[in-house]
Amino acid sequence: MMIKLVLSRPEKLEKNFIESLKKSADNTVLVLSSKPYDLLKDDLVKVSKGRHFLFIDTIDKPSENGVIYLSGENLTSLSIAINQSQQSFTGKVTILFDSITNLAIRNNLDVLVKFFSFILYRSHEWDVDLVFVLPKGSTDEKLVALIKQSADKIEVR
Amino acid sequence: MKKGVKVSSSYSSRLFFWILIAAVVVYVFQAIFIFGTSFQYYRHAIANIFIVILALLALFSTIFIYRKISQNFPREKEGKLFLIISIFLFFLGDLLWLIAEAVFDKVTPLGSYPDLAWSLAYVALIISLVYFISVGFRPSSRLIYLLVVTGLVIGGVILFNDVSEDIREGNVGFSHFIQDSYILYDVIVLLLIIYLVWPILFEGSQYGWHWVILGGGMLTRLVYDQIFANMSQNNTYYAGHPIDLLYTFFYVSVALAFYIKSKDFVRGDDD
Numbered sequence: 001m002m003i004k005l006v007l008s009r010p011e012k013l014e015k016n017f018i019e020s021l022k023k024s025a026d027n028t029v030l031v032l033s034s035k036p037y038d039l040l041k042d043d044l045v046k047v048s049k050g051r052h053f054l055f056i057d058t059i060d061k062p063s064e065n066g067v068i069y070l071s072g073e074n075l076t077s078l079s080i081a082i083n084q085s086q087q088s089f090t091g092k093v094t095i096l097f098d099s100i101t102n103l104a105i106r107n108n109l110d111v112l113v114k115f116f117s118f119i120l121y122r123s124h125e126w127d128v129d130l131v132f133v134l135p136k137g138s139t140d141e142k143l144v145a146l147i148k149q150s151a152d153k154i155e156v157r
Numbered sequence: 158m159k160k161g162v163k164v165s166s167s168y169s170s171r172l173f174f175w176i177l178i179a180a181v182v183v184y185v186f187q188a189i190f191i192f193g194t195s196f197q198y199y200r201h202a203i204a205n206i207f208i209v210i211l212a213l214l215a216l217f218s219t220i221f222i223y224r225k226i227s228q229n230f231p232r233e234k235e236g237k238l239f240l241i242i243s244i245f246l247f248f249l250g251d252l253l254w255l256i257a258e259a260v261f262d263k264v265t266p267l268g269s270y271p272d273l274a275w276s277l278a279y280v281a282l283i284i285s286l287v288y289f290i291s292v293g294f295r296p297s298s299r300l301i302y303l304l305v306v307t308g309l310v311i312g313g314v315i316l317f318n319d320v321s322e323d324i325r326e327g328n329v330g331f332s333h334f335i336q337d338s339y340i341l342y343d344v345i346v347l348l349l350i351i352y353l354v355w356p357i358l359f360e361g362s363q364y365g366w367h368w369v370i371l372g373g374g375m376l377t378r379l380v381y382d383q384i385f386a387n388m389s390q391n392n393t394y395y396a397g398h399p400i401d402l403l404y405t406f407f408y409v410s411v412a413l414a415f416y417i418k419s420k421d422f423v424r425g426d427d428d
Binding site for chain 1: 226227229230231233292293294295296356357359360363364365421422
């Protein structure tokens with residue numbers, strides 16, 4: 001298992017997210033907190049061939065079945081969905097956060113820090129790769145510091 | 158999914174499906190027996206056999222789902238292990254009750270070995286619920302301890318009142334105490350169920366719904382406990398009473414919950 005942090009220039013966030021997705025395992029749980037699924041759909045098609053993706057959209061109700069919508073406020077439900085959705089896969093799994101923008105807007109920072117501590121800790125149990133693509137400068141430092149502490153690899157793009 | 162975005166396929170496991178079908182069929186037959194017949198010969202035995210079969214089906218369903226959960230999810234796996242222990246003890250209690258009524262001709266044998274098994278089953282059920290709660294993120298982990306303590310206090314106060322009333326009425330004995338003590342387990346289980354399912358209930362996510370169904374089934378068991386305690390104190394309960402359907406609904410809900418859970422596993426990893 002590996003924890004990776006990609007610190008991206010805000011204008012290249014989507015591009016870096018897609019790049020990270022290309023490098024992720026064939027089984028990937030994507031937590032969308034920057035752009036809704038419907039806006040990313042066309043780009044996702046290109047990288048999805050022969051691979052299994054599960055999307056958790058925290059921004060907007062997607063137009064397609066099979067994409068899970070969860071309001072970013074209910075972190076308990078989100079953590080359960082992340083946990084349970086992995087059980088659909090056999091083999092290596094990556095959990096990819098496209099940012100934490102929407103989650104940061106909808107939640108108290110201290111609670112969010114606890115939430116990501118929980119996810120970071122549980123990723124060891126789940127034996128998954130965890131990838132965060134975060135915009136440089138615009139995310140709370142406390143949260144970035146937490147992820148940095150746990151990250152095995154940090155890339156600045 | 159459209160346009161080639163491949164989402165992992167869910168599937169209905171045949172094994173869980175057939176256990177569910179078997180449970181529903183037995184449940185329907187139990188209802189027909191209760192409402193549709195005035196059959197008195199071997200009524201105790203037949204009424205209890207339905208319960209034992211349903212308990213066994215719920216037990217199988219829980220054992221099979223336990224086997225499918227990966228070691229990477231230790232909390233969920235341990236929760237399911239305690240649920241297996243709990244349902245096994247419920248089954249054991251039901252079986253002992255059947256033997257007591259059908260073989261030894263003891264009508265409503267309160268406060269004996271079946272009650273011991275059922276009491277232990279509730280302890281295992283409480284532990285399994287605590288494990289299930291720990292699967293998801295909770296902003297405050299202290300709340301779980303607070304809930305158990307609150308349950309103990311509320312249940313303890315009601316238990317104390319019930320026992321005091323029994324003593325005043327001269328109903329002193331182990332069987333009365335056992336009957337009264339279910340309120341303690343029931344209050345704790347109720348609070349834990351609410352805490353477990355609340356965040357899932359109001360989200361559209363497909364995940365975690367098996368806990369909601371399981372919790373719903375447990376609630377019917379709690380309702381049954383209270384009605385049964387009241388009826389047995391008034392000597393109005395008999396084997397094959399309609400409230401037995403509340404009791405066995407819990408077992409059907411287990412089969413349904415794990416059929417739904419089985420859909421979370423990908424095709425090809427099946428039996």
